[in-house]
Amino acid sequence: MSDSDLLLSMRGVCKSFGVVQANQQVDLLLKAGDILGLLGENGAGKTTLMNILFGTYQADQGSISIQGQPVEIHSSADALELGVGMVHQHFHLVPRHTVLENLMLGRPGKGGRLDQTGARDRLEEIGKHYGLKLNPDAIVSELTIGEQQRLEIIKALFRKAKILILDEPTAVLTPKESEGLFSALRALADGGMGIIFITHKLYEVREVTNRVVVMRGGAVTSVVEDPRAVTEGSLAQMMCGHELTPPEKTTSQLRDPLLKLSGISTRIPNRPFLKDVDMVVHGGEILGIAGVSGNGQRELADVIAGILPPSEGKIEVKGNTITQSSPRKMQKLKIGRIPEDRMTTGLVTTLPLSSSMVLPWINHPNFSRLGILRLKAIREFTEAMISRFGIRAIGPEVRTGTLSGGNLQKALLARELAFDPEVLLASQPTRGLDVAAADFVHRKFLELREAGAAIILISEDLEELFTLSDRIMVMYEGCVHGEQSIADASVEKIGLMMAGAEAA
Amino acid sequence: MHLRLELREHTPLWLNLALPFSAVLATLVLCSGLVALADANVIDAYSKLFLSAVSSRFNMVETFVKAAPLILTGLAVTVAFKAKFWNIGAEGQLLAGAMGAAFVGGIESLPTFSLVPLMIIFSAVCGACWALLPAVLRTRFKVDDVVTTLLLNFVIFYIMTALLDGPWKDPLSGYPDSPDIRMDAEFPILLRATRLHLGVLLSLVAAPLVWLLIRRTTLGFSISVVGENPEAAAYGGIPITRVLIYTALISGALAGLAGAGEVGGLHFQVMAGISPGYGYTGIVIAMLARLNPLGVVPAALFFAIVVTGAEAMSRATGVPVFLADVIQGTALVTMLIAQLFSTYRVRTHLSASE
Numbered sequence: 001m002s003d004s005d006l007l008l009s010m011r012g013v014c015k016s017f018g019v020v021q022a023n024q025q026v027d028l029l030l031k032a033g034d035i036l037g038l039l040g041e042n043g044a045g046k047t048t049l050m051n052i053l054f055g056t057y058q059a060d061q062g063s064i065s066i067q068g069q070p071v072e073i074h075s076s077a078d079a080l081e082l083g084v085g086m087v088h089q090h091f092h093l094v095p096r097h098t099v100l101e102n103l104m105l106g107r108p109g110k111g112g113r114l115d116q117t118g119a120r121d122r123l124e125e126i127g128k129h130y131g132l133k134l135n136p137d138a139i140v141s142e143l144t145i146g147e148q149q150r151l152e153i154i155k156a157l158f159r160k161a162k163i164l165i166l167d168e169p170t171a172v173l174t175p176k177e178s179e180g181l182f183s184a185l186r187a188l189a190d191g192g193m194g195i196i197f198i199t200h201k202l203y204e205v206r207e208v209t210n211r212v213v214v215m216r217g218g219a220v221t222s223v224v225e226d227p228r229a230v231t232e233g234s235l236a237q238m239m240c241g242h243e244l245t246p247p248e249k250t251t252s253q254l255r256d257p258l259l260k261l262s263g264i265s266t267r268i269p270n271r272p273f274l275k276d277v278d279m280v281v282h283g284g285e286i287l288g289i290a291g292v293s294g295n296g297q298r299e300l301a302d303v304i305a306g307i308l309p310p311s312e313g314k315i316e317v318k319g320n321t322i323t324q325s326s327p328r329k330m331q332k333l334k335i336g337r338i339p340e341d342r343m344t345t346g347l348v349t350t351l352p353l354s355s356s357m358v359l360p361w362i363n364h365p366n367f368s369r370l371g372i373l374r375l376k377a378i379r380e381f382t383e384a385m386i387s388r389f390g391i392r393a394i395g396p397e398v399r400t401g402t403l404s405g406g407n408l409q410k411a412l413l414a415r416e417l418a419f420d421p422e423v424l425l426a427s428q429p430t431r432g433l434d435v436a437a438a439d440f441v442h443r444k445f446l447e448l449r450e451a452g453a454a455i456i457l458i459s460e461d462l463e464e465l466f467t468l469s470d471r472i473m474v475m476y477e478g479c480v481h482g483e484q485s486i487a488d489a490s491v492e493k494i495g496l497m498m499a500g501a502e503a504a
Numbered sequence: 505m506h507l508r509l510e511l512r513e514h515t516p517l518w519l520n521l522a523l524p525f526s527a528v529l530a531t532l533v534l535c536s537g538l539v540a541l542a543d544a545n546v547i548d549a550y551s552k553l554f555l556s557a558v559s560s561r562f563n564m565v566e567t568f569v570k571a572a573p574l575i576l577t578g579l580a581v582t583v584a585f586k587a588k589f590w591n592i593g594a595e596g597q598l599l600a601g602a603m604g605a606a607f608v609g610g611i612e613s614l615p616t617f618s619l620v621p622l623m624i625i626f627s628a629v630c631g632a633c634w635a636l637l638p639a640v641l642r643t644r645f646k647v648d649d650v651v652t653t654l655l656l657n658f659v660i661f662y663i664m665t666a667l668l669d670g671p672w673k674d675p676l677s678g679y680p681d682s683p684d685i686r687m688d689a690e691f692p693i694l695l696r697a698t699r700l701h702l703g704v705l706l707s708l709v710a711a712p713l714v715w716l717l718i719r720r721t722t723l724g725f726s727i728s729v730v731g732e733n734p735e736a737a738a739y740g741g742i743p744i745t746r747v748l749i750y751t752a753l754i755s756g757a758l759a760g761l762a763g764a765g766e767v768g769g770l771h772f773q774v775m776a777g778i779s780p781g782y783g784y785t786g787i788v789i790a791m792l793a794r795l796n797p798l799g800v801v802p803a804a805l806f807f808a809i810v811v812t813g814a815e816a817m818s819r820a821t822g823v824p825v826f827l828a829d830v831i832q833g834t835a836l837v838t839m840l841i842a843q844l845f846s847t848y849r850v851r852t853h854l855s856a857s858e
Contacts, residue, residue, distance in 0.1 A: 017510070058508075307738060328741035339739055348733040352514070359729060359740040368722045375720070394513060402513045 006068070007032045007194040008053075008163055013062035015048055022048040023059070024219045030163065030194040035185055037209035037227065038198045039239055041434035043392075043404055045218040046198050050165050053196075054086045055079040066163070085156025086165040089172075091148050095141035099123070099134050099151055103158050119158075126157055130187040131180075145293055146177035153184070164188065165196045170204060171431055174292050175462060175495050182208045200239070200434045202232040214238040240436050247443045249468070250450060255283030256318070258454040259335070259423050264303055264313035272296045274303065274310070275478045281423065281454040286445065288469030289458045290494050296478035297458045298340060301427050304456065305337045306330035317423075331360055336421030338412055340428045340458075342405075346412045349401030353393055354382040356400045357415050364419070385414040390440075406437035413441060417448065424448060427458040442468060462491055476500050509848040523846055524792070524799065527838040528806065534834050535827065544821040553827075556816035557809040565698040567808045568708075569770070573598070573779070574804035575707040576762035577786025579714045580631075582795050584755040586718060588731040589748055593638060593653030594759040595783025596660040597631040601760025603664060604630030605767040606774040609685030619689040620702065624764050631760015632753040634660060639752030643745040657783065665776050674773070681775040691768035703765020710758060714797040717754070727751055759783060788832060792839045794846070807832060 008030040015023040023045045030036055040046045051057045053064065055073040064071055066082050073079050079086070093102050104119050120136050127133035132150050140148060149169060156164055166185075170178045185195055185208060197209055205212055205227050212224040212235070222238045224230055257280050264277040274296050281287045291297050302308035303315070306325040315322040317333045330337075339345035347356040358367050358378050367378050382396035389410045393403055403411065409429065416424065426445070430438035445455055445468055459465050465472055466486065473483040474497040482497045536546045557567045577594040584591035591597075605627040609619060638652035668680040675683070691702040718724035726747045729737045734744055766778055789807060793799030814828035 305739065306741075326741070326743075327739060328743070331741050337739065344733070345735045345739045348729055348736050350732045351728060355725065355729065356736075359736065359742075362722050362725055362740075362742075371722050373720050373722060373725060398513045399511065402511055 006030065007034070007066070009065045010049070010053065011063050011065075013049065013052060013059045013064075015045075015052060015057060015059050021218045023052070026062070026215070026218075026220055028213060028220070030196065032162075032192045032194055033189050034211060035189050035195045035197055035209045037205040037212040038196055038215065039200060039202075039205055039212055039235065040215035041200065041239055041406075041436055043406070044215040044239075044434075046215055047167065048218075049215070050086065050167065050196065050198060053079065053163075054084060054165060080159050080161075083160060083162035084165070085153075085159060085161030085163070087149065087152040087156065087167065087169060089167050091152055093140050093148060093151060096139065098137050098139055099143075100136040102140055102151060103136075103155060122158065123154065126154055130157075130184050130191070132157075132184050144177075145172045146174070146180065149173070149181070150184070153188075157188075161193070163194045163196070165198070167198045168200070169197070170199070170201065172293065172460070174460070174498060175491070176499065178204070202235045202435075205235060206230075206232065216241055236435060239434075247439065247446055247467070249446060253284050255452055257282050258318055259304065259456075260314075260316040261303070262314045262316075264300075264310045264315070266299050266303065266308055267311050268299070268308065272299055273478045274299050277313070277478075277480055279473065279480065281456055283422070283452045283454050284449060285470040286449050286455040286457055286468050288465035288472040289456065289475060290462065290465055290472055290498055291460075291475035291481075292498055293460055295475045297475050298427070299478070300475065301337070301340070301425055301456075301458055304330070304335065304423075304425050305339075306335075327360075334420070334422040336416035336419075336424045338409075338416055338424070338426040338429050340431075342408050342412050343401075347400050347408060349399070351400060352397045353386075353400050353403070353411065354378050354396040357382045357385060357396075357411060360415070361419065381418070385411070385418065389414040406433050409433055409437065409441065413444060417444065420451075421448075421453060423454045423456065425456045425458075428460065429457070430459075430461065430464060438464070462494060465494075466491065474498055508851045509844070510851055512847060512849050515846045519846060520794075523842040524794070524802075524839065527792075527842040528835060530838045531831055531834045534838070535831050538827060538830060539821075539823055542821075542823040542827075544823045549817050549821045549823050549827075552817040552820045553813040554809060556813045562698060563812065565695060565700045567805060567812055568704050569699050569701070570812060571801075571804040571808035572704040572707040572765050572769075573762040573782040574785055574789055574807055575711060575800055576758050576765070577782050578789035578793060578800040578804050579707075579710055579786075579797055580755045580758035580762075580783075581786045581790035582793065582797055582800060583714060583718070583727070583758065584635075584751055585790060585795055586724075586731050587727045587748060587751040588734075589639065589642070589751050589755070590650045591635060591638075591653050591752070591755050592650055592787065593635060593656050593783070594755070594762075594786045595779060595781065596653070596657035597634045597756040597759035598763040598766075598779050598783050599657075599660050599664055600634040600756075601627035601631040601763030602767045602774050602778055603667075603682075603763070604760065605764035606682050606685055609689035609768065609772075610683060612686070616688045619686065620691060620768065623685075623689060623768055624706070624761065627760045627764035627767075628757035629760070631758070631763065632756040635752040635756025635759070636749070639749050643748050661776075664774065668774065668776060672774075679775075682773045684772045685767065689768065690772055691765070699770065701765065701769030703761075703769040706761060706765060708801065710761070711797050711801045714758070718797060723747070723750060759786070762786075785832070788836045791836055794839070794843055806835070 006029055010028040013023050013026040026049055038046050052059045055075045055078050071082055100119055104114050123136050132154055134147060134150060169181060173181060189195055199205060209227050212227045213220055214222045259281050261277055261279045264274055266274040272294060277300060289297055299308060303310050306327040306329055309325060315325060343349055361367055367374055379396045386393055391407050391410045393407060429441050449455055457468060469486055471483060471485050472489050472494055474481045474494060532550060539546045539549045556563060558564055577598060580594045581591060605623040608623045608626045638649050638656060641647040641652050642649045668682060672682050674681050694700045694705060726742045729742055730744050730747045737744055762782060767774060771778060789800055789803045792803040810828045810831050814825040817823055818825045
């Protein structure tokens with residue numbers, strides 16, 4: 001196969017950051033009509049490779065050709081010009097503008113006038129062609145996450161993308177939305193586009209891609225020509241370099257209720273209201289909370305963490321009613337929290353890791369006495385956590401923001417587990433993590449459960465909920481929409497409840 | 505070739521020390537064109553500018569005397585900016601402190617030994633109160649602190665001039681100045697035949713104390729966290745409102761102390777021109793020091809040297825004294841650029857095929 005038949009060929013790509021070889025002699029070939037799965041753990045070099053293709057980084061060595069023409073991509077503007085579109089995990093949309101306005105952004109028509117009708121027609125055409133339908137006049141902030149993602153894809157199509165990169169696109173979608181995405185991707189590929197699908201979810205690779213490139217440690221380790229012919233287990237092995245067995249869940253003894261919410265309601269403008277939420281969680285159990293994002297899970301977590309005072313209802317911790325909750329009070333009651341968004345609500349990216357690690361514990365006598373910090377203890381604590389949790393960081397003084405996503409999550413986990421929480425509230429704890437890192441987090445949760453703690457696991461990953469939970473509660477429009485013990489629950493039932501159907 | 509910025513994992517100490525010096529050097533190179541335009545020899549002018557400040561014992565002391573209020577306002581701004589409490593009001597807080605000190609220093613019934621300590625304490629309290637107002641407005645009603653702190657400078661300035669033109673006018677001189685403070689309220693002089701007063705010592709002691717506060721205390725830790733990521737602070741159980749209020753109080757108190765030094769150590773009264781913009785210069789100094797309290801001292805000294813030396817340079821070479829202002833302004837810009845290099849690493853990239 002000569003390069004001129006290929007939509008894209010990247011050959012011998014090398015890229016290093018300081019001493020870290022992020023990409024070593026990577027070859028990546030893409031034909032028109034391909035849906036190529038790019039599989040690998042965090043730090044395997046997938047994102048670096050795609051950032052090189054999208055012009056965010058420059059390769060140290062190697063060449064890129066698009067449709068047989070050697071190209072140089074210095075910026076994302078170059079990439080877009082060459083027909084390379086990318087849908088990032090974090091969307092780049094203007095929330096207050098309409099769908100149409102977002103599509104026209106940065107692309108004025110002739111004479112500085114906006115070509116409204118033209119854009120409207122194209123949007124309709126794309127909707128017909130690929131099943132990517134959106135209301136052109138909808139305000140973006142009112143769209144669901146799935147619709148926003150669709151808008152990102154349409155944006156790329158508007159710029160005449162021939163190659164579409166999707167960075168873990170299903171991480172934010174419900175199972176049904178994922179299905180919709182997959183069929184749209186198939187339609188796009190049938191139309192002659194080449195799609196690169198970054199993921200670490202193995203079943204998706206087998207479901208939607210027709211070729212898989214597996215990366216590990218910056219290099220391509222295997223290329224699988226027919227993903228349906230291999231098992232998930234062997235894909236996992238290619239990715240991690242060793243076999244992974246799912247963590248085993250022992251039957252653990254149900255203990256006393258540790259946290260009980262009754263009749264909790266909130267009314268914060270511009271956020272979903274909680275309506276009369278009742279919930280109880282016992283020591284030694286994992287309560288999974290399922291739901292499409294934006295149905296009150298975040299508010300529920302904020303109430304439990306003491307950030308958001310409920311307008312009505314009662315919170316009881318170990319049988320004592322809490323009045324005037326505050327984050328500090330909840331911490332003192334040994335309620336730990338792993339926030340959904342580690343970069344903004346968990347850690348402080350601009351400060352040293354050690355500062356991020358002791359943030360909630362700064363008044364603990366280990367770390368300060370009479371308002372004076374004990375710097376040595378703080379440093380030693382951070383060092384201990386780095387080694388105990390295998391956090392890849394050069395030392396306690398490293399700037400927090402330079403750690404990778406998986407390492408940040410480990411740091412957060414280490415921090416919250418450090419003083420033996422009795423209740424752990426975890427929101428999307430493995431979002432964006434690779435298989436090995438997610439497995440690590442899951443094992444820690446199960447250890448904690450065995451030790452008698454209560455864990456509230458808020459997740460949009462149903463697989464995760466089913467592996468870990470003892471009970472699954474579904475949130476829908478701010479209400480508890482149903483609850484099932486894991487023995488009775490099925491993905492179908494929970495999926496239907498997430499979409500608002502009454503529990504059977 | 506392309507230039508790219510990459511976040512540093514951490515910044516080596518030597519770089520943190522070298523950057524301010526490079527910034528100053530760059531400033532002097534940039535300003536040399538202006539010196540040449542004024543028909544002066546660049547080397548000559550610069551050596552006058554910098555050497556006159558250290559040419560005699562008296563001049564050296566004067567440099568410190570000039571630097572004292574700048575150190576304190578620089579520290580005031582540093583503390584505030586650490587928490588991202590945008591205190592542009594050190595000027596007004598300094599005036600509040602100056603009035604407080606002059607008021608206490610004029611009370612006839614106070615015993616001598618209590619005068620100086622009370623002036624210092626009261627000036628800090630006055631400065632703190634004047635900073636408290638915008639802090640409360642921000643934490644309670646989300647009023648923009650840049651606007652309130654800035655505008656309150658004018659409010660207190662006109663309150664002050666109204667007082668000086670009316671009830672507080674010196675009956676003896678008839679000028680719009682306050683009456684002199686009591687002789688025994690004047691700050692002790694630490695070095696005979698100079699103006700090295702207690703306020704200068706105060707400013708030099710304040711810098712390491714503020715450094716300790718920020719680096720070694722839980723309050724300082726909270727100030728940094730609130731400044732860098734208020735959301736994470738809230739989730740981590742740090743009481744943001746309380747931290748911001750404390751920050752404002754400390755910041756205002758430091759600026760107020762600057763006022764006490766000027767009244768107790770130099771002017772012995774309050775007059776409309778008591779501060780030639782020390783509060784605003786404090787902002788530049790804090791930025792120049794990259795919000796490091798220890799860096800505030802050399803930054804303030806640099807400014808004081810330039811201001812003192814500008815006169816001598818002007819007399820000897822004919823370069824206008826305004827060069828001092830240009831140097832101060834340029835130093836801020838070069839320092840902000842230097843700051844970029846301390847946080848980021850610049851990489852040059854040769855394209856793959858080149």
